[in-house]
Amino acid sequence: MTLRIGTRGSALAMAQTGDIASAITAATGVDTELVPVTTHGDVSRESLSSLGGTGVFASALREFLLRGECDLVVHSMKDLPTVAYAGLRVGAVPxxxxxxxxxxxxxxxxxxxxxSGARVGTGSxxxxxxLAALRPDLQVIDIRGNVGTRLGFVTSGELDAVVLAAAGLGRLGQLDVVTEYLELDVWPTAPAQGALAIEVRTEIYDDRDGNADVLAALEAIEHQETRAAATAERAVLSRLEAGCAAPIGASAVITPERVSLAAxxxxxxxxxxxxxxxxADFATSAVHEIIGTAEAVGSALADDLLAQGAATLAPLRQS
Structure with a gap:
C-alpha cells in the first residue's frame, strides 16, 4: 500500500509534509506519496484577516480528504479551526x-x-x-506571500525586517536569516505554532483491520506532549470563539506532573x-487525563481573560 498524503503546494507545506512522509516510512516501512492541493489562501493576495483567518488554508484539503482522494492530510495546526469538522478527526500530532x-x-x-521609523512586515x-506594543515608533506593514517573498522584501530594501515563524524557517533550512529569536515568555506566539495536525477520515476507526497501515502510521508519529500543549493553547481560542486573525498569543509547557499555560x-x-x-497538576499519567486537563486549563484561562476585559481590549470573535 502507498499512503497518499494531501498537502498545500507551497514550498513550506511540501517540506513539512515531506518530513512527515519520511518519518512514516522510516517507522513503518509503508510507502508514501505527496498529493499537492491548491487552497484559496494560497492564490488570494488579500490580507489574512480579510480572508477570514482560520480555515482559509484548511478547507480545500479537508474536502479533498473527504472525497477519498488522499488517505490523510497535513495541516499547520495554527491554521486549523478549533471547531470539529464532520467526518474528520486529528489522528496524530507529531x-x-x-x-x-x-x-x-x-x-x-x-x-x-x-x-525609529523602521518598516517591519507581517501578515499577522x-x-x-x-510589534506596536514593544516599539510604537516602528512602521508595521501588512504583507502576504511565501517565506521567500517575505524575505525578499528585506533583501530588496523595501522593508527593514519581517517577522517569521522559526518552525517554518527551520523546515526550509533557512534559519541563517534569523537576526533575533523572540522568546515565548515575552512574545507568546499563535496557539499551536510549530505543531502539525495529521487529519484523517473518522470512518477508518470503524474498520481497523482494513486501515491497519494508516493507523500504524498515525501511532508512529504521535507525540503526546505536543498534543497536550496544542490542546491547552487552542482551548483558549475555542472558549474565546476567536480565530487566527485575533491578536492572541498562547504558550503551554507540559511536564510529567503538570500543564502550565500563559496567554x-x-x-x-x-x-x-x-x-x-x-x-494544573495531572491526576494520573493516562493520555485522556493529560489531554482533558490541558483542555480544561485552556478554557479556564480564557474565562479569566474574559473576566478581566479581553473582549473590550481586542476583537475576538471569528467572522
Missing part, C-alpha cells in the same frame, strides 16, 4: 518544532536596535499588535495587553 517567532532584519538588527494581526490578548494598535497564567 513532535513540535520551535514555537518561537523570529526577526529577520537587515544588517543583523534586533527589535531593540531597529531604528497578533504580530502587528506585539495574552493585545489591543490591535498595541495600546494595551492582558496577559495571564494558569497551571
Amino acid at each position: 513532535v513540535r518544532a520551535d514555537a518561537r517567532d523570529t526577526l529577520c532584519a537587515r544588517d543583523g538588527l534586533t527589535i531593540e536596535t531597529l531604528p 494581526p497578533r504580530r502587528a499588535a506585539q 495574552a490578548v493585545y489591543a490591535p494598535d498595541g495600546s494595551g495587553t492582558l496577559r495571564l497564567n494558569r497551571q
Whole structure:
C-alpha cells in the first residue's frame, strides 16, 4: 500500500509534509506519496484577516480528504479551526518544532536596535499588535506571500525586517536569516505554532483491520506532549470563539506532573495587553487525563481573560 498524503503546494507545506512522509516510512516501512492541493489562501493576495483567518488554508484539503482522494492530510495546526469538522478527526500530532517567532532584519538588527521609523512586515494581526506594543515608533506593514517573498522584501530594501515563524524557517533550512529569536515568555506566539495536525477520515476507526497501515502510521508519529500543549493553547481560542486573525498569543509547557499555560490578548494598535497564567497538576499519567486537563486549563484561562476585559481590549470573535 502507498499512503497518499494531501498537502498545500507551497514550498513550506511540501517540506513539512515531506518530513512527515519520511518519518512514516522510516517507522513503518509503508510507502508514501505527496498529493499537492491548491487552497484559496494560497492564490488570494488579500490580507489574512480579510480572508477570514482560520480555515482559509484548511478547507480545500479537508474536502479533498473527504472525497477519498488522499488517505490523510497535513495541516499547520495554527491554521486549523478549533471547531470539529464532520467526518474528520486529528489522528496524530507529531513532535513540535520551535514555537518561537523570529526577526529577520537587515544588517543583523534586533527589535531593540531597529531604528525609529523602521518598516517591519507581517501578515499577522497578533504580530502587528506585539510589534506596536514593544516599539510604537516602528512602521508595521501588512504583507502576504511565501517565506521567500517575505524575505525578499528585506533583501530588496523595501522593508527593514519581517517577522517569521522559526518552525517554518527551520523546515526550509533557512534559519541563517534569523537576526533575533523572540522568546515565548515575552512574545507568546499563535496557539499551536510549530505543531502539525495529521487529519484523517473518522470512518477508518470503524474498520481497523482494513486501515491497519494508516493507523500504524498515525501511532508512529504521535507525540503526546505536543498534543497536550496544542490542546491547552487552542482551548483558549475555542472558549474565546476567536480565530487566527485575533491578536492572541498562547504558550503551554507540559511536564510529567503538570500543564502550565500563559496567554495574552493585545489591543490591535498595541495600546494595551492582558496577559495571564494558569497551571494544573495531572491526576494520573493516562493520555485522556493529560489531554482533558490541558483542555480544561485552556478554557479556564480564557474565562479569566474574559473576566478581566479581553473582549473590550481586542476583537475576538471569528467572522
